[in-house]
Amino acid sequence: MLTDYVLQMPRAVYGGEHALENITGIMQGVKKAAVFTDQGIIGAGLLEYPLSLIKETGVETVVLGDLPAEPTCDQTQEVINRFRESGADFIVAVGGGSVMDTAKLASVLSTENFCVRDLLDNPSLGEKGIKTLMIPTTAGTGSEATPNSIVAVPEKELKVGIVNAAMIADYVILDSRMIKMLPRKIAAATGVDALAHAIECFTSKKSNPFSDTFALEALDMIMNNIEDACDKPEAMDAKKAMLTASFYAGVAITASGTTAVHALSYPLGGKYHIPHGVANAMMLVPVMKFNEPACREKFALAYDRIVKTDKTAETPEEKSAWIINRLDEIVKHLEIPSSLKDYGIGSNDLEFLVTAGMGVQRLLVNNMREVTPDDARNLYLEIM
Missing domain, CATH: 1.20.1090.10 (Dehydroquinate synthase-like - alpha domain)
Structure with a gap:
């Protein structure tokens, strides 16, 4: 057991039966939100309500919804490149571990100074540039709470963990409506x-x-x-x-x-x-x-x-x-x-x-x- 230890957590975590409604307050001051998700979430209709709440605040949105399951570092970088081009000043992740991991990496790679592959060798290069909101749609990965992002590295035929405290989410919403119909x-x-x-x-x-x-x-x-x-x-x-x-x-x-x-x-x-x-x-x-x-x-x-x-x-x-x-x-x-x-x-x-x-x-x-x-x-x- 460690004798010296530290606890790092998101700035605010919202739970309960109407947790999603806190999106309205979280979006105050945001101009454009990049919404990270995947086709499974979109197809299941799980994006509709959170996205409608964001839009009701008048915040402009761009949906980045073509992330593959358990992506490689290069596939993750492709999505981050599109995020950089979007001009968004806030990140919302609606999905499972891969979606949230990609969104967290985007938050510390918002400029072109470094890429995902740079962080494989030195995770500390990433610096938080964009605030994040994590909305998990599974009850499992815990990515909404961690400073970790897992990506596959094809040439190593291995998944690699990138760990950087700057990737801890600013906001988390735990709403069980998002997992009610999970297969x-x-x-x-x-x-x-x-x-x-x-x-x-x-x-x-x-x-x-x-x-x-x-x-x-x-x-x-x-x-x-x-x-x-x-x-x-x-x-x-x-x-x-x-x-x-x-x-x-x-x-x-x-x-x-x-x-x-x-x-x-x-x-x-x-x-x-x-x-x-x-x-x-x-x-x-x-x-x-x-x-x-x-x-x-x-x-x-x-x-x-x-x-x-x-x-x-x-x-x-x-x-x-x-x-x-x-x-x-x-x-x-x-x-x-x-x-x-x-x-x-x-x-x-x-x-x-x-x-x-x-x-x-x-x-x-x-x-x-x-x-x-x-x-x-x-x-x-x-x-x-």
Whole structure:
């Protein structure tokens, strides 16, 4: 656990049943807003209401809506170039992690001094030039809370995280109306992504009182609501809990950091284009089983918080086993793919995965138990 730590958060976070209506006040003084989104959001009709609220204020808008899912650094740069040409003085992101990550990068690359590829080598080059409003449409990535942006780097066949405190949003709106009709498949994958954020940050070497506060609350809310939120379209209380928990888990990332689950999942997305949440779901239980000897006390604390009634586990070993078993139950219940074979990945790919995964030392150094190349190899073999 860290002995020196810091908590960085957005300037203002609006939640509740009518959170979107705060757009009117946020837009005061804005002349032109660039709205980052994607075709899935537009096609689902989710952009209509936020955009109408912006336009009601008299603010001019330009919609940048052709961002692909999980974009490369160069695709992200193309959108940022169009943003620069728009002359907008404010950024609104309506979407999932890729949309918000791109919008955050645009906010620190509003001039032509640097590009996305420059930040791959030196993230600190980015400087906040434009204020941002994040409106998440999934309950999972937590991007609305973090200083992180994830982009794929084609030549490395890997996803890379760009981290710069200047990318933390100025405003966030958490309105459960934006996730009410989220397809179960997407709700499941993004929800498990948030689950991974929470438990990884809680068991990270960088954990601290700030991160533990948010990570443990997120873990409690997610593990007790994720199944209903995904299974039942009208379970709005569960969906509200997931949206809040996703944000909390994102805050935990800013104060702590994810570990081997995310590190080993990055090559699965970078080369094989497995959705980020699915890749994390695949790695979650194997890594937590591997980490159990080093994280037993933390798992026991999580059990004490999460289990409200019928507390059958008594020893730290029993409590820890319960947590890992519950994680496994959730992933199976949500029917998330669990084998790399589903994506045509086999033994011939193993050494690439080991090399690429071990290259994500930014996150592996956070893991409570050291991960060697042999360990990584065995973890990948578990899901082949």
